Amino acid sequence: MSARPHIPVMLDAVLDAAAVADGDTVVDATFGHGGYSEAFLRAAKCDVVGLDRDPTVQPRASELAKAYPGRFRLIETPFSDMDRHDIPPVDVVVFDIGVSSMQIDRAERGFSFQKDGPLDMRMSRSGPTARDAVMQLDEAALSTLFKVYGEERHARRAARRIVEARMDGDIATTGQLADIIETAIGRTGKIHPATRVFQALRIFINDELGELYRGLCAAEALLEPGGRLVIVTFHSLEDRIAKQFLRDRAGDVEGGSRYAPAVTREGPAPSFILPRRSVVKPSRSEEAVNPRARSAKLRMAVRTDASAHDCEAESWHPPRTELPTLERLA
Numbered sequence: 001m002s003a004r005p006h007i008p009v010m011l012d013a014v015l016d017a018a019a020v021a022d023g024d025t026v027v028d029a030t031f032g033h034g035g036y037s038e039a040f041l042r043a044a045k046c047d048v049v050g051l052d053r054d055p056t057v058q059p060r061a062s063e064l065a066k067a068y069p070g071r072f073r074l075i076e077t078p079f080s081d082m083d084r085h086d087i088p089p090v091d092v093v094v095f096d097i098g099v100s101s102m103q104i105d106r107a108e109r110g111f112s113f114q115k116d117g118p119l120d121m122r123m124s125r126s127g128p129t130a131r132d133a134v135m136q137l138d139e140a141a142l143s144t145l146f147k148v149y150g151e152e153r154h155a156r157r158a159a160r161r162i163v164e165a166r167m168d169g170d171i172a173t174t175g176q177l178a179d180i181i182e183t184a185i186g187r188t189g190k191i192h193p194a195t196r197v198f199q200a201l202r203i204f205i206n207d208e209l210g211e212l213y214r215g216l217c218a219a220e221a222l223l224e225p226g227g228r229l230v231i232v233t234f235h236s237l238e239d240r241i242a243k244q245f246l247r248d249r250a251g252d253v254e255g256g257s258r259y260a261p262a263v264t265r266e267g268p269a270p271s272f273i274l275p276r277r278s279v280v281k282p283s284r285s286e287e288a289v290n291p292r293a294r295s296a297k298l299r300m301a302v303r304t305d306a307s308a309h310d311c312e313a314e315s316w317h318p319p320r321t322e323l324p325t326l327e328r329l330a
């Protein structure tokens with residue numbers, strides 16, 4: 001089934017924050033439909049390296065490589081590995097987190113509760129699927145996932161109903177799971193009752209929050225002094241990671257105010273400065289034409305000449321509570 005092309009979110013604000021110039025090397029860490037990559041290639045005589053872990057973006061990447069000979073290439077990789085590829089020092093790294101409209105719209109990818117398809121949800125072709133999680137995790141683990149990654153109030157009820165339902169047979173499709181969740185928690189507001197459970201499974205299966213944290217570390221390692229980091233996020237869990245990473249790297253400590261300014265904490269020198277403290281949000285007119293933009297937030301930072309922090313040495317703690325890991329799935 002054909003999918004609508006992805007409409008790039010906050011494109012003008014991204015171009016403004018990235019400020020690409022002739023001769024720059026740009027990493028578009030989330031290539032998708034290449035909306036940002038193409039805009040960078042048009043804006044300046046720069047080179048763009050697109051990254052994506054979804055192999056289905058390849059035909060679109062080939063179009064760009066043909067239209068901009070020698071200036072564009074795609075690497076199929078998780079962006080957390082961007083510093084392990086042969087990429088020259090970089091002037092701009094841009095992240096546009098989450099899934100693309102093409103991924104959501106294609107029933108066979110299994111992201112959508114509105115179109116029945118296999119319960120997959122993987123952005124790449126490898127690793128466990130959402131079906132594996134739903135069939136194998138115990139009730140407590142499912143409940144924690146729905147609560148933490150989905151911020152679902154009825155997490156326990158949803159988890160219990162899944163465990164009951166799977167005793168009667170395989171839960172193999174998005175439609176089956178959506179019906180089970182609807183039976184468990186009912187339909188009240190405007191949003192589909194399965195929205196949060198689907199979000200939680202998607203974040204889990206793609207290790208989206210771990211990827212984001214490690215991707216920011218990899219970008220820190222690749223960026224030249226003066227290089228710009230631009231991050232567009234779509235929900236609070238992602239934005240919190242981006243915000244905390246940037247505050248940490250800019251040397252901020254909690255508790256600063258205009259009466260008692262934040263002091264730089266002891267530790268490595270700041271590897272980023274934050275020219276703008278506040279996030280940029282889409283205009284009302286953009287939200288009206290592209291509903292996906294509604295929850296977007298853009299943050300940007302500029303790399304200093306300090307060494308990158310040792311991310312391996314820092315422990316990545318998922319939020320609040322003990323979460324299951326993908327390694328638990330067969």
Ligand SMILES: C[S@@+](CC[C@H](N)C(=O)[O-])C[C@H]1O[C@@H](n2cnc3c(N)ncnc32)[C@H](O)[C@@H]1O
Pocket residue numbers: 006007008009029030031032033034035036037051052053054057077078079080096097098099100101123211212215
């Ligand atoms: C929101 S779309 C990007 C859309 C793009 N900015 C555009 O204008 O067309 C996100 C893309 O990033 C990819 N992606 C998400 N997480 C990733 C990761 N950790 N590593 C590599 N690619 C990732 C997804 O497969 C998807 O194609």
